[in-house]
Amino acid sequence: MTHRVPTRRDFLVQGALLTAGALAGCAPRTRGGTGSAIVPASDARWSEDAIAARVRGATIASRTVRAEAHGARSGEGADARRGIQAALDAAASQGGGRVALGPGTWRSDGPIVLRSGTALHLEAGATLRFTPDPALYLPVVFTRWEGTECWNYSPFIYAIDARDVAITGAGTIDGAAGAVFGPWRDAQGPAQQALRRMGAEGTPVRERVFGAGRMLRPDFVQFVNCDGVTIEGITVTDSPFWVLHPTYCRNVLVRGVTVRSPRLNNDGVDPDSCTDVLIERCTFETGDDAIAIKSGRDADAWRVGRATEGVVVRDCAMPRAHNGIAIGSEMSGGVRHVHVARCTMGTVGSALYFKGNLDRGGEVSHVRVRDVTVASATTLVHFTTAYHGYRGGNRPPRFHDFHVRGVRCDEAQLAVAAVGAAGAPLSAVRLGDFTVARARTAAEIRHVRALALDNVTVNGTALASAADVDG
Numbered sequence: 001m002t003h004r005v006p007t008r009r010d011f012l013v014q015g016a017l018l019t020a021g022a023l024a025g026c027a028p029r030t031r032g033g034t035g036s037a038i039v040p041a042s043d044a045r046w047s048e049d050a051i052a053a054r055v056r057g058a059t060i061a062s063r064t065v066r067a068e069a070h071g072a073r074s075g076e077g078a079d080a081r082r083g084i085q086a087a088l089d090a091a092a093s094q095g096g097g098r099v100a101l102g103p104g105t106w107r108s109d110g111p112i113v114l115r116s117g118t119a120l121h122l123e124a125g126a127t128l129r130f131t132p133d134p135a136l137y138l139p140v141v142f143t144r145w146e147g148t149e150c151w152n153y154s155p156f157i158y159a160i161d162a163r164d165v166a167i168t169g170a171g172t173i174d175g176a177a178g179a180v181f182g183p184w185r186d187a188q189g190p191a192q193q194a195l196r197r198m199g200a201e202g203t204p205v206r207e208r209v210f211g212a213g214r215m216l217r218p219d220f221v222q223f224v225n226c227d228g229v230t231i232e233g234i235t236v237t238d239s240p241f242w243v244l245h246p247t248y249c250r251n252v253l254v255r256g257v258t259v260r261s262p263r264l265n266n267d268g269v270d271p272d273s274c275t276d277v278l279i280e281r282c283t284f285e286t287g288d289d290a291i292a293i294k295s296g297r298d299a300d301a302w303r304v305g306r307a308t309e310g311v312v313v314r315d316c317a318m319p320r321a322h323n324g325i326a327i328g329s330e331m332s333g334g335v336r337h338v339h340v341a342r343c344t345m346g347t348v349g350s351a352l353y354f355k356g357n358l359d360r361g362g363e364v365s366h367v368r369v370r371d372v373t374v375a376s377a378t379t380l381v382h383f384t385t386a387y388h389g390y391r392g393g394n395r396p397p398r399f400h401d402f403h404v405r406g407v408r409c410d411e412a413q414l415a416v417a418a419v420g421a422a423g424a425p426l427s428a429v430r431l432g433d434f435t436v437a438r439a440r441t442a443a444e445i446r447h448v449r450a451l452a453l454d455n456v457t458v459n460g461t462a463l464a465s466a467a468d469v470d471g
Helices: 008-019 048-054 081-093 189-201 298-304
Strands: 064-066 097-101 104-108 118-122 126-130 141-145 148-152 157-160 163-169 172-174 221-224 227-232 235-237 244-247 250-255 258-261 275-280 283-293 308-314 317-327 335-355 363-384 398-419 426-446 448-458 466-469
Touching (some): 064 081, 363 426
Parallel strands (some): 064 097, 104 126, 157 221, 163 227, 172 235, 235 258, 258 283
Antiparallel strands (some): 448 466
C-alpha cells in the first residue's frame, strides 16, 4: 500500500476545511514506502562514510532578510511572529534566503512555518521565545504523534512538503512550555488511547482530529516530508514535547545543536521514517532519550511502510539524559543501517537502548556502535522486545545484526541486558572491546541466537560467548 502526506495546498487550506467540518480534501498524499526488507550489511551505500557524505542538509540562497524589515520587533512586549513569518514568506517568494533575528528577545505568539528555500537564522544574543498558549497553535496541522498520524496542535516551528529548510545560528529558541504543557502529560491518557485505537483500527487520517481540549502536546520543531533539512548551531530549551522531530524527511543534518529540556518525553532528536540523517557534535541534557530513532507505531506504521535508514550519530555529548541513544520504541516501520561513533555520556538510564514490543512487528537491523564512554548507567547496553506491550504479543519485532565495540563505563547497575522472546530471539549480536569497571549485575541474557562476546570485561572478569541462549 502507498501512503500520502499533505501537500502545501492542503496545509494552506486546512483551517477553512476544518471550520466547515470537512477534512475530506486533506487526506495524506500517496508516497512509496521503503518497507522493512533486509539489505545486506556489506552494501557499501550504507557505510558510515557513505551516509555522511550524502547528507548535505539544506541549500539556502545567500540572500539575507532582516525580520525588522517586515515589521518584527524585539522585546517581551511585542509579538514578532507576524513580521518573522512575513519575512520568511517574502524570502520564499524571491527564491529563498535566510531571515535573521538580531540580539534581543523576540516573542512569537504562535507557530512559525518555514517554506522551501528558507532558513530562520538566530544571531548570537538572539532568543526566540514562544508564548505557550495552546489556542495560539490552532488550527490543527497534519502530524505524526508518538508514531501515529493525526491532526493536532501545530508544532512551534513547522514545515511540510518543503525542500531546503533550515534553522541556524548561535542564538536560542525557548519554548517556555513547562508551566503550561508539562502538566498535560498526566492528563493526555484519554486522547492518547483514542489515537492509538484509531491507528489500530485504520480510522481514516482525516478523521483523527485532536487539538483543542484533547491535550496531546505539540512537538517543538517538526519538519514533515522535507528534502534537505539543516538544524545547526542553535540552543533549544523548554520544549512542550519531542524537541527536534524530522518526519518522512531525507537528507537531514543536525550539527552543533545544544538541547536543554529536562522533562519526560523531551527527546532531543527523533528521526522518524527518515532516510540519510547525520547528527554530529551536539550536546543533550534531556528528560528522555537524547536521540531516539523511530519509524512509527504498530498498524499505522505498517500502513505507511516507511523505514528509517541511513543514520549516523557521532561526536555527541550527553551529560545528563534519561536515556542516551535509543532505537524505538515506535519502530514498526523498521530501522536499519545506523552508525554511532565517539559519543560520551554522563549519568543516564540506559546508555544504548534498543526497544520494541511483542505487538509492534518491524525490524531493527545492521546497527554499528563504536567508541562510547559512559560515566554511570542503570543499564549500559539494553535490548528488549517486550517494551510496554499490551495486545497479546502476537507480532514480535525482529532484532538482527548488532555490533557494539569500544564501550567504556565506570559503573552500571546492569552491564548487558539482551532479552529476546521465545520464538523470536535476538540474533547476531556481537559485543567487543567492552569494559565495565563496576556493575552490580554483569548480564541478563535470554532468547539470543549467535551471541558473540569478544574481550568483554565486567568487574574484571571476562564474559563468555554463547551460540544460543534459549531462556
